[in-house]
Amino acid sequence: MRTVFRYLALGGVVLLLAAAPISARKIKIKCDFDKSNDFARYKRYTTGKNYLLTHQTPEVQARIDKVLVESLNGHLQAKGFVLDENHPDFIITYEAGSLSQADISAQPQTVNEQPLDPIFGLSGPEGVPSVARTYALAKVKLTVTDVDSGKIVWTARASEKIQYPRKTLKDLRKKVDDLMARTLKSFPPSSGAK
Numbered sequence: 001m002r003t004v005f006r007y008l009a010l011g012g013v014v015l016l017l018a019a020a021p022i023s024a025r026k027i028k029i030k031c032d033f034d035k036s037n038d039f040a041r042y043k044r045y046t047t048g049k050n051y052l053l054t055h056q057t058p059e060v061q062a063r064i065d066k067v068l069v070e071s072l073n074g075h076l077q078a079k080g081f082v083l084d085e086n087h088p089d090f091i092i093t094y095e096a097g098s099l100s101q102a103d104i105s106a107q108p109q110t111v112n113e114q115p116l117d118p119i120f121g122l123s124g125p126e127g128v129p130s131v132a133r134t135y136a137l138a139k140v141k142l143t144v145t146d147v148d149s150g151k152i153v154w155t156a157r158a159s160e161k162i163q164y165p166r167k168t169l170k171d172l173r174k175k176v177d178d179l180m181a182r183t184l185k186s187f188p189p190s191s192g193a194k
Helices: 002-024 058-078 166-168 172-186
Strands: 027-033 044-046 049-052 090-106 130-146 152-162
Touching: 002 172, 044 058, 049 058, 058 090, 058 172, 130 172, 152 172
Parallel strands: 044 090, 049 090
Antiparallel strands: 027 152, 090 130, 130 152
């Protein structure tokens, strides 16, 4: 009995460790949709004019755009939608970008630590040591427009703090696929959703 319990406990720890990197990504998603729209009739789609704003070179920006469009198409087609530029039921577009951000906080000072500068202390004004953490705040907005009415019927906004933007560019396809899957999770809304 103890051996079974040990294996169960070990399995639980392994599961927690395996899930830790996944749950560490905090992606915030907010969706809104037209509750009177019949999403069940949507079978075909096309992409509209997308908008991407980054502080990257044109080559890197083109790569990011390509990955976003491929991921969007892949997830929609996995849901059963067909890309049809001539007879679409809806148009989907994205707006995406990132902004550099910083969090500044006071760093606790140890008892034996002496300020390096009598006016500014170790690194902050008035003797308050501080730590700055920089990151990129990445945002994506997906918009679905009904072709017949021309009205926006579904939107989703996703945002994520990216601690190491350069590292993220190396894993770009994986990160974008995960973000797109989470953002498109509620599309199309079920007919019973209110």
